[in-house]
Amino acid sequence: MSDTSQNASKSQNAGEIHTNGNDLLALYNYDSFVPEKFERWMNFDASPPLGRPAPDFPLWQLGGTQTSLSSVWSRHMYTVLEFGSFT
Amino acid sequence: MDARAAQFAAQDVGAVFIYTNEAHPGEYYPHLTSMEQKMRHARDLRDLLGIRRPILVDSLDGACHRAFGSMPNMSWIFTGSGIPVYKSDWTDAGSIENALEYFVGVAQRRRTGERLAPFRVERLDFRDQDREAFYDGLERNGPKAVREFREAFG
Numbered sequence: 001m002s003d004t005s006q007n008a009s010k011s012q013n014a015g016e017i018h019t020n021g022n023d024l025l026a027l028y029n030y031d032s033f034v035p036e037k038f039e040r041w042m043n044f045d046a047s048p049p050l051g052r053p054a055p056d057f058p059l060w061q062l063g064g065t066q067t068s069l070s071s072v073w074s075r076h077m078y079t080v081l082e083f084g085s086f087t
Numbered sequence: 088m089d090a091r092a093a094q095f096a097a098q099d100v101g102a103v104f105i106y107t108n109e110a111h112p113g114e115y116y117p118h119l120t121s122m123e124q125k126m127r128h129a130r131d132l133r134d135l136l137g138i139r140r141p142i143l144v145d146s147l148d149g150a151c152h153r154a155f156g157s158m159p160n161m162s163w164i165f166t167g168s169g170i171p172v173y174k175s176d177w178t179d180a181g182s183i184e185n186a187l188e189y190f191v192g193v194a195q196r197r198r199t200g201e202r203l204a205p206f207r208v209e210r211l212d213f214r215d216q217d218r219e220a221f222y223d224g225l226e227r228n229g230p231k232a233v234r235e236f237r238e239a240f241g
Contacts, residue, residue: 021148028149031118033111033235041108044176047156051205054171057151059105059143060122062130067143069151073165076101078190082088082140082178083152084104084160086132087111087228 089139091180091187098191106132106144107152110159111236113229122147164190179214 030037048054056070073079092102106129112118119125122144129142145151155163156176164173164186173186197203225232 024148025120028153029108029119029147031112033232033239035239038110041153041157043153044156044158044161044174047174048154048171050171050174050207052170054165054169055154056169057145057154059145059151060126062126062133062142062144064126070169072101072103072143073169074167077099077167077194078095078172078187079101079103079165079167080088080092080183080187081163081165082102082104082160083107083155083158083162084178085107085109086128086136087109087113087116087225087232 088178088180088183089137091184092140094184095187095191098187100187100191102140104132104138104140104142105151106142107157107159108149109228111225111228111232113225113232115227115229116232117229119147175212177214179212182212182214 027037028041054069054073056068059067059069059072061067072081088102092100095102106125109116109118109128116128116131119128125144125147129144132138133142149157155161155174158176160178162173162175162178162183163171164183165171172190173183175182193203222233222236225236
């Protein structure tokens, strides 16, 4: 499952981050909440604009089944997405 | 947010939680190194913190999260055709409710024959700042998470 997800996401983000896959995994999944590690990821000002089609991405259900962002938003007239984690 | 999801469900509004990287890794919930671990943390979010909305897990490198700005607790609202109509760098139930009431109203107005054209608006919303509750949450992650946040923001 992890190999599949990593390969899929790399192909969707080619050129976005100029680093190899292992570096990206370690940088994104930073091990300490210190400014030099988390501030680089806070790019809300450069996020997709409202009113234009958004990019699609693979996502996984908790049981491991793959789905996609587009399959989520297409189920309802509107869909609220909250991003977050346990921590 | 679960209550808001239930409030609007009958009006064809869905709600999903997308699991990202760990914003404040600690001894009990360290940074992620595998999809299996990410799934485990996501299940704990559901089982221990009681999130009732469907939880979907992003790839380990955060492809989806990064594409939308990587904020640790942001929210977006999409139309059924994948057009984002609301984005917020923080999740606030009151702000979401306000937006959904407006968008559901737009759909109702269109059904009655009103001709509507979109326009852009910026707005600064305000959220509760409960520092004590926030630190309680950090303690669940481990002392390291508390210490690092204090060092970063006091």
